[in-house]
Each structure stands twice: as structure tokens, then as C-alpha cells.
Amino acid sequence: MRIGFFLREAFRALSRSAAPSLAAMLTILITALVLGVFIPVVQATTGTANEVRSRVVVDVYVKDGASDADKAALRARIEQLPNVGSLQYISKDQALAQMKKKNAQAFALLGSNPLPDSFRITPRDPGGVNAIADSLRTNPPAALDDVRNRRRDTDRILSATGLVKLVTAGLAALFLIASIALVANTIRLSIFARRREVEVMRLVGATNWFIRWPFVIEGMLVGLMGGTLAVLLLLIGKETFVDPLAHRFALLAAPSTISFTLLAVLLLVACVAVSAIGSGVTLRRFLRV
Amino acid sequence: MRIGFFLREAFRALSRSAAPSLAAMLTILITALVLGVFIPVVQATTGTANEVRSRVVVDVYVKDGASDADKAALRARIEQLPNVGSLQYISKDQALAQMKKKNAQAFALLGSNPLPDSFRITPRDPGGVNAIADSLRTNPPAALDDVRNRRRDTDRILSATGLVKLVTAGLAALFLIASIALVANTIRLSIFARRREVEVMRLVGATNWFIRWPFVIEGMLVGLMGGTLAVLLLLIGKETFVDPLAHRFALLAAPSTISFTLLAVLLLVACVAVSAIGSGVTLRRFLRV
């Protein structure tokens, strides 16, 4: 019976004091929409940055004519290193084939194969790539001819992707905090517009929770409606813009982003929670009559 | 005298009905802050994308032993093409020197120079790069040996940077609209909380503009305060986070972004304008008593 009463009260408030509730809903709708667009973008960006970082490698050239035992020792030495993700042996023939594919003209007239055998190390953490190279250079094994980690290129890649990740993470944090603050702020104001009502309820003998529950339920309804509308708009946007575009940009490796269903559920839960908690907490100030 | 009166009225409203004004200010502060962070990021991203796009080139290889006249004809033909930004002649010696710099080992043992002379075209609009190559391929001039525009690489670069530009532009538009909607919404609600006051003023014989001016001025003050706070926070953030980081990421070509002063001025003007106009427009609804 109580829950029925609170629900009816919440619906009454929604329909009678429509303006403040509508404003709260609009704020939730907008922030959820922005977040719903932004979250996949952040994920895609971070995913791409990580993908680029994973291309950072260390090439270890083997001395021409090194014995198989020396090569095995070199391999063992490399495998012992920390932070080695995967290790690939590239024979001089494979290397030439690759080169020719990349630059046919330059290698077309080549008589002999000038390229050495090599190991290609993909580090587990791209940030530690220079450490791998340095550790091999100090006290080099017999078979080692040269270590190449294209320090300039690597540094630039790491630097750029690091910056991208940092900026997107910063933006994401900023937006999340801003969204919560904006929603809380609007809810606060929408309850402020009805503070006289709350005061009268107190004077008539209503307990704090008796007053609060309808507001909290109203907050949940407002959050649910705002969130649902946002999800619907996102769905429409996805169907009409993103999916056709995805086709156009099919050449790119699409980094995996959150599934739409999960995103929708997350947004809805967040909207309802922030709105309900915001309502409940804000009321406290006006319940001290 | 009138202006003095309106100003006093606005300040009175600010200090007496502080809660709604404060809420409006908070919303302005937050959205301005988010925009203030986001605008330079958008600019940097777009700038970087453009910079990457500008690296898209078409290499036109000249037939070995082509006559000077033929070469000149080829050059003239290229220069006639639309969308040619800059044209650079690379002799076979220059080409070899470049190659050696990039991959010393592979070219170290080379006896003769296998590379041809070439022209490098940088298109004005990178999007039209394939059109240049195609137009040279159909009906090729005598000196032309081959046209290389690395179609796969080019397409990927164009596609990726195009996506980046599209997404950032979309996000920027979304945020701008969302910010304005959020601020307008809060102002609407903050005036809604004082609608009784407005109705009484009407009943006492105040004209619409007599009522409106103080609200508009209050809106300007609220916008100014919110904007100023946002600019201050941005400045602090810039000094403590961005500037030290910029040093760390100095390896990257920093794409030029809006100057902080210009950004601050833009934000302030936008805050004041949106807030003042929002106040004035919202009032209309309550002035119909």
C-alpha cells in the first residue's frame, strides 16, 4: 500500500509540477546523450592508440655467418629478458621478400641479398622498448650484430599515443564529473522550486522518509525517462549515421568498442541512480523545518 | 538613473535569491570549463589530422633516358593539372641518398643506382590525390614511366584522418549545442523558481522591460562570474598540467591551437550572451499575466 501511495505521489508530482521535472529530465537527456556519444569515441581512440603502440618493435640483427649455437644463445638471451611479448625469427630471405614487396623498384636489380637474419621482438609493454634494446647492447651476445629500435620513431609513436590516451582519459573523467555535477545541480534546483511544498508537508506531520520517497521515485522516473530518450536518440543516431559511415570507413581496423546494449544499460542505470540519489540528498536541506 | 536602478535590482536578486542564481552559475561554469578544454583538443586533433593528410603525395617516375624536352612536357602536363599544390623534382641521385639514409644496410652494397628520376606532387586537397594519379595514367606523356600514389596507404590515411575530423567535428557540434541547451535549461528553471515574483511585479504595474532588464543584467553577471571562474580554472589547469606535459611531449609537432587569451574571451562572451539572452527569453513566458 505504501509503495503504491509513493508511486502515485511521484506520478502526481511529475504531471502537476511538470516544469521542474521536465528541466531535470532535459539535463539528464542531454548529458546522457553526450556521454553516450563520447564513451565509444574514447574507447575507439584508446583502442587505436594501443594498436599503434603494439606495432613498436625491436629488431635484433644476427651477425653474418653466426653459428647455430650462437644464434640459439642469442635467442635464449632475448627470451630471458623481461617485457618480451612475442619473438619472431626472420631469415634473410624472408627479409628480402618483405623489402621487395615494400619497394620493388629499389630491390629489383639486386644481385645478392644484402640483408641479415634477424629477430623481431614485440615488447609486452611498449613503454619499455628502449630498455630491451639497451639491455641487449650492454654485454652483447656473440651472434648479435646490431640492435635497432628506431628510437626516434618509437619515441614519437609512444609519445603521441601516450598523449592521445592521456587526453582522452582526462576528457572522459572531466565529462563524467561534469555530467554528474550538472544533473545534481539541476535536480537541486528543481527541488528548490518546490521547497515550500516540502516545508508544509513537514508542518503537517510527515516524516522525512514519507516526504522523501516520492521525490526519490520521481527522481528515478525522471532519470529513466531522460535515459531512455537518450538511448533512443543514440540508437537512431547509430542507425542513420554511424552504421553507414562504418561502411565507408571499412578500410580502417575498427577498434572494438562497448556493445550498444551494454552502453544503453550503463547509461540508464547511471541516469536513474544519479537522479534518485540527487533527489534524496538535495531534499535533506529542506527537511530541516 | 534607470541603469543604476536595474543594476541594483540585479545585485539584490543575486544576493537574496542566491540558490537559483548559484545553480545557473554552476552550470555555466561547468559547461564553459568542458568547452574550454574541448575546443583546443578539437583544434589540435583537426590540426594533426590535416598535417598527416598533407603528407599524402603522388610520385611520378620519369622513364630512364627520357629527353629533357619530354621531361619538360611532363612537368608542364603536371603543372596544368588542377589540385596540384607543390611540385618537387627529385633526381635519381637525390632519391638514392634519401633511401640510404632510411635504410643504410640494404643500399650499402649497391653498385649502380637503380632508382629513376621522379616528380613528387603534393596535392592542394589531399582528397583528390587519386584523381591526379588517374588523370596522368590516362593518356600518359612520353616521359612518364609510372605513377605511384600508394593507393592503399593513401586511402588509409585519408580515411583515418577523415574519420577523425568527422568525429571531432560531430563531437564539437554536439557539445556546443548541449552546452547551450544545458545553460538555457538551468536559467529557465532558475527563473521558474521566481515566477511568482514576476507575476506580482506585473500586477503592480511594471512593464515587461522594467521587469526584464534586471533579470537580463543578472543573467549577464551570472554568466560573467561563471565564465570568469571557468577561465581561471582553465588557466590553473593549463599552468599545472598542460604546460609541463607540453614539455614532455615536445618531440611531437604541436599543432597550433587557439591562443589562451582568445579562448578566454570567446568563452566569456559566449557565457554572458547565452545567459543574458536565456534570461530575457525565458521571462517571456511568465510575463503574460
Added chain:
Amino acid sequence: MPGGSREQGLARQRRDVPVVAFRDVTKVYDGGSVGLEKVSLEIGRGEFVFLVGPTGCGKSTCVRLLMKEIDADAGEILISGHELSTMPRKKVPKLRRNVGVVFQDFKLLPNRTVYDNVAYSLQVIGESRESIRRKVPDILRLVGLSTKLHNYPDQLSGGEQQRVSIARAFVNHPPLLIADEPTGNLDPETSIGIMQLIYRINRTGTTVVVATHDREMVDKMRRRVIELREGRLMRDQTGGMYSEEESTVEFAARLRKELGIGSDAHREHRDHASPLITP
């Protein structure tokens, strides 16, 4: 706009044009409540009229119609010859400045002090700051609120709020003054003071309409009485027995005598008490 031109706005009208004229005015609220039904009446310049009737009979509806806060469904309402229903929205503020109203629910501005609430009435007509600084304390002294100048409405008792509303309606000397239940929250002594004030204002030529339940006051004042009942005009009678030339002091003295209230607070206290002590 200079202070003088306002009064002229109405004064320019021909002398014999009634200040207020209702012609078959009907107002039915959404939901079917009858506010007024075919009410016709005229109030001449300088008249003092009581509007009486049981609760819900349409008194406040009359006031709201006169202010053009609501519009009539049928019939004509004229103020100094101006039809209200055809009056453009832009002219409404000017109308309201010429009609001082004491609202039944006071309608004070919650974010302004007593002083500023009253001053607002003068500010809307563009009065100078000096003149406001002179007039406002004057009128607040008249209604007995000189010690509460800087209180906000929610820091006042019911009767004090009512007196602020009265002061605000009076302060700019409107040619037409409408008081809706102006003494509902006031004790008899203060009520007489307020009625005396209204009488004085009436004697300066201001047309006065007072909606009230204070039957005794109405009886004793011997002025014209318009009675409504369920939105219909039931009675429109001129008392006729009072001397037009009664001074405000005489007037107050007579009222006090007839209502059995002493002229000073202490006497009133004893007089008031007596019926309970000696039967």
C-alpha cells in the same frame, strides 16, 4: 514618466464618465465555477463603495477583472471609459499603475524588504529616488510599520504583511483604490486606523472600492454597499445617511464610539475586556 501625468490619464476623461462600469459582466472559470454572472454596476468618481457577500461570491473575481488579471467571458468592463477587453497588452501596466490594489493574499515580493516592496510601486512609475525616500517612510508610518522597514515579508506577522500591502497600494496615490479584505488580519483598533486612512484618501477625490466581510464596519460606515451572492448582484444601495463633510477625525471618533472601542490602546484594552468581566 513624470508623476503628474498618471493622474491626468484618468482625470482627462469627462467628469461624468464613471470610473468603473460593468455591463452584464459574466465570468465562468474553467471547471464551471461561476465567478460573476451578468453583473452591471457603475461607480462614479470619488465614490466610496463596499463590496460585500458571503465567501466565494465573486468579490475577488471583480478585483481581478478590474486589474485585467483575468478577462471577462461576456459583457463589458470600462475603467474611465476604456474598454478592458479591447485594451492592448502594452497598455495594461499603465492601467494597473492607475489602480492601487490591496490583495487578499497580500502578494508581497518575498525577496524585498518592507521598504523596497512599497518603493517598487513608485519605481515602476519612474519616481525619483529622493521622492521615494520621502514618501515611503511616510506611508509606512501611517500604517504603523516604521519599525519594520528592513524586515522581509516572511519576518512579519499576518497583520503587518497586510499593512505593507495597503501601504503599497496607497503610496502612489492612484485615482482608483481597490482593497480586497484589507482588515481581515487586523485587530479592531488597527482596522479603524486603516479605514480612517482609506476614508481620508477617499476625501482627496480617490474612488475607493473595499471588498470586506466586516459587516459591522460596513454598517457603521454608512456608505454605498454592493452585495454579491453566487456571482449575482443582489443589492446596490447607497447608505445616504452620512454627512459628506464629516472630517476624518469625526469619522474615526464616530466609528470608535459606534463600535465601542476606546480611542487609545489602553482604554481599548479595558473596554474590550469588560464584557467578559461583568455580564
Added chain:
Amino acid sequence: MPGGSREQGLARQRRDVPVVAFRDVTKVYDGGSVGLEKVSLEIGRGEFVFLVGPTGCGKSTCVRLLMKEIDADAGEILISGHELSTMPRKKVPKLRRNVGVVFQDFKLLPNRTVYDNVAYSLQVIGESRESIRRKVPDILRLVGLSTKLHNYPDQLSGGEQQRVSIARAFVNHPPLLIADEPTGNLDPETSIGIMQLIYRINRTGTTVVVATHDREMVDKMRRRVIELREGRLMRDQTGGMYSEEESTVEFAARLRKELGIGSDAHREHRDHASPLITP
């Protein structure tokens, strides 16, 4: 919480504990206005007390103190022996449910209909829906608002709003009923109906405190009168001349006779009119 236990809350107290006791209560508002100054008084179970005094004397301050809407600066306030100043915040709602208050400014909930405003008083004490559906129309018929059940407060006249406030205070039969100026916006006939209702409630054992300016009503009712002046207690007198056993019908008849008002609306209209027609 079941409806019955509320009343017991106060009834459990010893019979001779006064329902209300003020001991040297002083309330000075921020800004220095004196609300009450060293007021001591006791009101016993089942008493009917008038609280009178000029505007701003502290009547509403008393009411607000009794509701613990504000706290006293000095002195003790006891309700059925419970000290208000030491009462924990959590118990305040229970106190307020046991005190029905008619507020001077009505304090209706703007977003609820007349019906829902009154029903809210019952909902807070957990009354069942059936019992609410039975009681609310009953009490609204008693105050004469059965045709306005679904109006919102801003669609009511001043007097109608006041009667909603009265109905809300009565509906859950609180052991203590406080009415702050309950007839300020009502015509004499309706006022008598309301006073008759309050009298009837008093006769069922409810303690009643009525703050009012209606001197005539106070005189005629012949009940205990507490008079305040500038926050000080000036008088605390028991009328003593009325028969305790007067029925509500006799009571109303006597009031009508003494106030010179007919018992039905039509007669009242003629009677009311007469003093102005024939001097």
C-alpha cells in the same frame, strides 16, 4: 502506524498534566523583534481558549512554538508533559500529527486538489485508503466545500482556502487543535458555522486554542481569553458564564441571536441588509 495509537500517545499522560504549558517562554527573532516575553500559561485537557491581542503581539509566534516550527530562546514549553526544546528531531512529526493547526496563511499544498490536501493529513498517519475515502468528503461537506473537491488551491477564493486549511487540521481528530485566525476571510454566517464546528470538536474532548481578532465572537462565546500585547501576557480570564452543557445547536442559536444573524442564508441576507435600509 494505526490510527488509534496516536491519541493514546497523549491520553496515556496523567489526567492532570496540562496539554500545553508555557513557563517563562521568551522568543526574540533575529533582528530584535520580540515575539514573546516571559509568557507563562497552562491549558488543561478539553479547554477552549481564545488567544487575542493586537496585530504583531505574538499570537502566531505561540502557534509556531507549539509546533516546534521555531524554538524558544528561553523558558520551557511542554505539550502533555513533553519538553519541546529537548525533543529529538525524529519525534517532531509525531508531535505535529497530534496538533492540528489552521495556519493564518493556510499553507496548502499548491499541487494538490482540495481533496488531496485534506487527505494528506490522513496519509501521513498511515490511514487506509477506504477510511480516507470516507472521512475526507465528510469533513469537506462540514466546511461547505463539497462542490470544490477537485479544485486546486489557486482556483479557490480566500475563504474557501481558509476552510480547506480548517478541514485539514480537523480531519484526523488531533487531541490538540490550534486555529490561527480561522475566520479572518469568512463572512459572519460561515464563521458561525466554523465556530460551531470547533465547539463541537471541543465537546468531544479536544483541547482547542483559537487565535483571533474577532472581538465580537470572543465576547459572545464566553470562553477563556488569553490576551497578549507586545509579546507579554496581559490577561488570562475565564468567561465562566456559559453552561458547560450547552449543545452545539443551542450554542449556534445563541451566537446567531447575539450577533444578530439569521440561521439560514436567505434570512441572513435580509437581516444583514436591514441596518443600512432603516437606520
